[in-house]
Amino acid sequence: MQYQCMQLIKEREKMEINGVDIKDTFAEAFGIQVSRLLITAATKKLAKVAAVEATGYGTSVIGCPAEAGIDCYVPPEETPDGRPGYVVMICNMDKKKLDHELLERVGMCVLTAATTAVFDALENPDEKLETGRKMKFYGDGYEKQMEVDGRTIHSIPLMSGDFLMEHDLGIKSGVAGGNFFIMAENQPAGLLAADAAVDAIKAVPGVITPFPGGIVSSGSKVGSNKYKFMGASTNEKMCVTLKEDVEGCEIPENVNGVYEIVIDGVDEEAVKAAMKAGIEAAVKVKGVIQISAGNFGGNLGKYKLNLQDLF
Amino acid sequence: MQYQCMQLIKEREKMEINGVDIKDTFAEAFGIQVSRLLITAATKKLAKVAAVEATGYGTSVIGCPAEAGIDCYVPPEETPDGRPGYVVMICNMDKKKLDHELLERVGMCVLTAATTAVFDALENPDEKLETGRKMKFYGDGYEKQMEVDGRTIHSIPLMSGDFLMEHDLGIKSGVAGGNFFIMAENQPAGLLAADAAVDAIKAVPGVITPFPGGIVSSGSKVGSNKYKFMGASTNEKMCVTLKEDVEGCEIPENVNGVYEIVIDGVDEEAVKAAMKAGIEAAVKVKGVIQISAGNFGGNLGKYKLNLQDLF
């Protein structure tokens, strides 16, 4: 069966970067509603504390109430209030759910965090959600409207000072589930390559890698063969410890470590730039053998992002 | 009005630690269902990545789907699988919701994280939730049952290796909302004292400080005076920027920075130990003037934790 795996690979078109095989396949990605906000605070560390709390429990909308993550750090001289900040992205397929998530994630995890403020950071929005307008009612009449850097801002008095938040937050139709697989000699090689990929992707604006540390160690298939009540289950053809046990294994014979990088972005271009940067970083790590990607045959998702077309 | 604040204080019984006034009041705390799990991984950093993702968006059940946080680090020689790990606590008032949160937070944020395993870490549980038993179905028949350190463990094959999870996770009736206020000369002094308090509380087992960085910058009251559709709104009597503007201000005249530490714990003793450790740390910081606590008159919560009784 493993021999068969290798055959399949040999039949495809060959592309190599740094000696690593780039499989002739595509990532299948989906439409999602994306918001992008800037959280500033008195210090970089305080801004990060809020950004991390607000984007936790946000790996995939399959089980989490949102997909969320940190996009990038913004130094003080480039933010509306001249303080250091982090841009985060919070996403959901459903606009109403996204509205709810923005209100709760900002209200419970940013407003409550020390010295923070929130500004819209989405370019070219399709529309605006009035998260700030709704948040201001928390001020119970003591809130004030002001302008900061040309933006309409609500200042809400809190115990420790005033929380500033922009009136509305842009949302737009973005892309979820851009991805690639790192197929490596062993688990540590896959992991180091995944870390390197995530570092490279952090430098691409407009994207997040919503899984823990940006890395996915599990791969799912739709449904389950054995347990009919399960909507999804492990993709046994991609499991390194099942190589000898399942038919149709999709892991090359010399691969014993597989990690996936999943990318959400403001648009297809951003996701493709992130995939490219991530793959170029991953192939530099010793022990990486192949880069592949995940799809469902191309019938489920709106976007087909071919790996070889990235280069 | 500020003069009146000071008067009120003078009428109470006096207690001081390190020159800081400990107000004669109590924290009003609530019952909550508590789970406590150990997440191990190949390295301390990998365990933390999973623990942080799984406990994010978990400051307060008022708006978050759970209250969650990291309790403590456990070195490799003290864990069931001999790998470094973090103990996290995930809590909800409602047992069914807690069951759901455990399944999703572990399934989406820990199982997906690189090299992780999950073990029960709650002593003296009231009952057990079969999170691990439910999770195993993700293995689609390829899962295996084994014993690790005397525990029943399910091994679920994933892309990058096998995810190990204990069959059931204990839950028990614990305490939510233990708290104290740090009243300081200015915002930075309150913040540094809050940081010091959180550091001290981290050394107390069985508790979490679920807010961002362990610190709360906002204080709420039930309902709203102006906006009747709001279930909660800012507690204007505790806002430093409203000292001149509201009647019945509860902030001493020389206080211009107020932060709250909120504590959830496995039981009343753990929460009280955390409050004590946190307060003793906070009063060491320059610029701290008073320690107070939040309550609702004592009629809402199950627990009344008097500050002066802690010492």
Added chain:
Amino acid sequence: MQYQCMQLIKEREKMEINGVDIKDTFAEAFGIQVSRLLITAATKKLAKVAAVEATGYGTSVIGCPAEAGIDCYVPPEETPDGRPGYVVMICNMDKKKLDHELLERVGMCVLTAATTAVFDALENPDEKLETGRKMKFYGDGYEKQMEVDGRTIHSIPLMSGDFLMEHDLGIKSGVAGGNFFIMAENQPAGLLAADAAVDAIKAVPGVITPFPGGIVSSGSKVGSNKYKFMGASTNEKMCVTLKEDVEGCEIPENVNGVYEIVIDGVDEEAVKAAMKAGIEAAVKVKGVIQISAGNFGGNLGKYKLNLQDLF
């Protein structure tokens, strides 16, 4: 005596930013030989580990063998080898000592660190030190010369792979001891403002803040009044706990927390840009009262950096 302090201040020219007094004084800075190198590694974290080790024990040449620190992070797409890296600066008044420090700090702290490489990152050098050429002899004949991104590189075989280092490293006459004082209501306010200042300075290229965390808690005077064998001793006129005890106190009456930010840079312009960015960040923090600067009357240092001229 404190009254007298306030008088002195009132006599000077007034400048305020965000309500904070900018004292009409100057930082006295010195010439120093500056090197600037890029340390890359497989991941951002691995590069940081090496950069931190190589720049430790490097606050001031008064007692440390060099002044050293991290300038900035460089994302993979901007480095010669396409991997993430940190730019560090290592400085000494004496060219021979700098040569020695480069050799030992790179040889003992970067070459020994996992997956690293070293490239020159100094623009417009006065001259070049052949640190890489000397380092290559460690290869005992197994070293190889190659070109990376147009640079002459030595590849030195190590246990875990090959260490790449550029043939020579530029040095130039730069500036040491650019500085400003943050005078605050209390210690925590000074500290938070100092943190904010350091965050802002990190975004200015070509500078480091070599003290621990970028912050100096001590201020020295030349010599000692009581102990003649001491070359330097505490500047009692700047000590918040001695305000009542010394004559000629230089701390405003309402100031009880003083921190200094010290800046080394590749040239005067970089240091001035850093001072400006740092001060603008510091004055945003609550409880900051005055920004001042340290000098020795203007007769010792080559550079006089007037605070008010920065704006």
Added chain:
Amino acid sequence: MQYQCMQLIKEREKMEINGVDIKDTFAEAFGIQVSRLLITAATKKLAKVAAVEATGYGTSVIGCPAEAGIDCYVPPEETPDGRPGYVVMICNMDKKKLDHELLERVGMCVLTAATTAVFDALENPDEKLETGRKMKFYGDGYEKQMEVDGRTIHSIPLMSGDFLMEHDLGIKSGVAGGNFFIMAENQPAGLLAADAAVDAIKAVPGVITPFPGGIVSSGSKVGSNKYKFMGASTNEKMCVTLKEDVEGCEIPENVNGVYEIVIDGVDEEAVKAAMKAGIEAAVKVKGVIQISAGNFGGNLGKYKLNLQDLF
């Protein structure tokens, strides 16, 4: 030649842990003068900033002025001043050099760091160095002597408050250069195992791993075959990229990643406990093939720490 490597291994006595070969060899370690101090600060983060700066540029006395590192974190309730702290170790073969290093590393990197204090943390010292007594002269007569937790402490006024330091610091004859090699399938596997080993060693009191991140990527031999002016050079028999090119290669054929963990400790027992904990952690990582150790034939160092005797 590689075949010959394998032969040599087969001739030795066999020991395996978790399927990883523990080579029948010993680490050769040396005597060193060890100091161990506790650095406390207002917060855990502030204590770490000082500890990191004070122990930088401290991998090996071959080229660094000391061997230094962080031993462990100490929570507030266990420190003399009730604040969080880090225990660091600073070591040198030469007592006079150690005296100098203590004075400068504490004076330049801890005294200058925000909110710090320094206490002795060495049990059973051979003798005491009066670092604190010397440091007090920096106070220029404004220093005060006091007692904290039964210790003689000097309080030295600084700009931002008073720096507290214990009168003397214990030193004792300890052990340097305890070590083991991780031989892995590839570089990332060796690196992840090294990370896991360092995490495990952190839980052993009385030891440090002084190299960057605790990991050594280079291995040296005494002298050089080609360049007679070199006192040390790369150990070509241990270089993974020279396996095909040198005679007498000491790397097993299937090994392509080698990292060393070097340990300094207060005594032989501590170093052996650290080696044991580190090895037990390393062998848990996938792709690790063999654990070996470094020695010079046993004639140079005072201590021979046999790997197989650890278990």
